[in-house]
Amino acid sequence: MPDIVLATFNARYEHCSFGLRCLMANLGGLAPRAKMLEFNTDLRTAEAAEAILALRPRILGLGVYVWNARESAMLVVELKRLRPELLIVLGGPEVSHETAEQQLCGDADFIIQGEGEKAFAGLCGDLLSGLAPSEKIISAPAPELSSLALPYSLYTDEDIANRQIYTEASRGCPFGCEFCLSSLDKAVRNFQLESLFEAWEGLLSRGALNFKFTDRTFNLDTARASAILGFFLERYRPGLFLHFEIVPDRFPEELYALVKKFPAGSLQLEAGVQTFNEAAAARIGRRQDNASVEKNLLRLRKETAAHLHADLIIGLPGEDLASFAAGFDRLAAMGPQEIQVGILKRLRGAPISRHDAEWKMVYSPQPPYELRQNGLLDFFTMQRLRRFARYWDLVANSGVFPETSALICAGPSPFNNFLAFSDWLYARTGQTHSISRANLRGLLEVYLTEMLKHPESLAAGAAGRDELKARREFKGRARQSRRQG
Secondary structure, three states, rough: OEEEEEEEEEEOOOOOOOOHHHHHHHHHHHHHHHHEEEEEEEHHHHHHHHHHHHHOOOOEEEOOOOOOOHHHHHHHHHHHHOOOOOOOEEEOOOOOOOOOOOHHHOOOOOOEEEEHHHEEEEEEEEHHHOOOOOOOOOOOOOOHHOOOOOHHHHOOHHHHHOEEEEEOEOOOOOOOOOOOHHHHOOEEEOOHHHHHHHHHHHHHOOOEEEEEEOOOOOOOOHHHHHHHHHHHHHOOOOOOEEEEEOOOOOOHHHHHHOOOOOOOEEEEEEEEEEOOOOOHHHHOOOOOOOHHHHHHHHHHHHHOOEEEEEEEOOOOOOOHHHHHHHHHHHOOOOOOEEEEEOEEEEEOOHHHHHHHHHEEEEEOOOOOOOOEEOOOHHHHHHHHHHHHHHHHHHHHOOOOOOOHHHHHHHOHHHHHHHHHHHHHHHHHOOOOOOOHHHHHHHHHHHHHHHHOOOOHHHHHHHHHHHHHHHHHHHHHHHHHHHOOO
């Protein structure tokens, strides 16, 4: 039986826990005495507790994030009632800030704040030797990245076949966007490329194809970004998929030349636009050249096959509905395949909280701490926008209804057009979830004919072609999955 269990709740099965693997890889001589357990957030608390207690560990290391804070809190309470002597160590962004205010942290034995690879290994060594530290909260200094063991050998064959492979080439962010915890770490630290190339080569040789980079600013260092893209280009094979988060106003020619070489379906670039409102951006410490953003996204869309995923945030202090609508329409005109509309969150420790009084920011007290209202957007407007974001994901971002989406959004303001559809759909169904694709397709046809007054033949034709395209893409993915297997 392991002395140490490392556990966390993932949002979905296909999301591997990169954090657990980083901790396990750096346990050193304690690694043979440890085991990882990954749960999904829909697992019942008792079942997670059963899986942990069946291993009879002495120490539980639990990774806590904004998406699993509620599940983690329930699990810790349950475990402490069942086995009070179990030593519970918490880590992760959710417990690294405002620690004293959280009941979850009070229920645990120890909390590691910050990057925990070295600190967790040291704490476990002490605890297993009977040397409990005097302090409950351990502040971990950022480790020298060259001193860390890489976690990539810990991806199993099942992970490689069925899940997203998370990787990182750097940590930290030089920007100061106040809604983001990365703004607290001004320095960007890089992993050695030679070590990464060796690790990625090993993953590729085992059949890994789906890589998601967690770097906040992948293209910040052009030389490093070029070397990484070149590495994967040289080893490209059908089915390879890479996801990078980019700084959208910085995209030099060297990167264009490399991105152009990737075939369709192999490269996704996530562009954190967030807002085009320059006053709102300045207010939260965000530096962005909007003209360069527009130029780069238009060029990437026109000259490359990269899939563009662009992010916008609703509710930034000082940005009203009209400003957000104008920004959405401006971004939509650039033609990204996806526009991710997010609701502003007040993450624990994020400096965005300094605007609460001036802009009357009211957030949910429950994770993920989304904005409920502010001085410019009342609660009912925020509810409309929340539904807008959900329906936009279902209809436009899903890629399942491209022609139908285009008909709904046609005109000078895609935002206002889709908001009208969103209001209609909610009035009709009273639902934002559990709407089947077939039911949604029928509702879209009704909206096109009854509300937008399109001929039935046009609406049915668009819906039919969308359905045919979706079926072909599904069959293509199934064939590719069989080939990989």
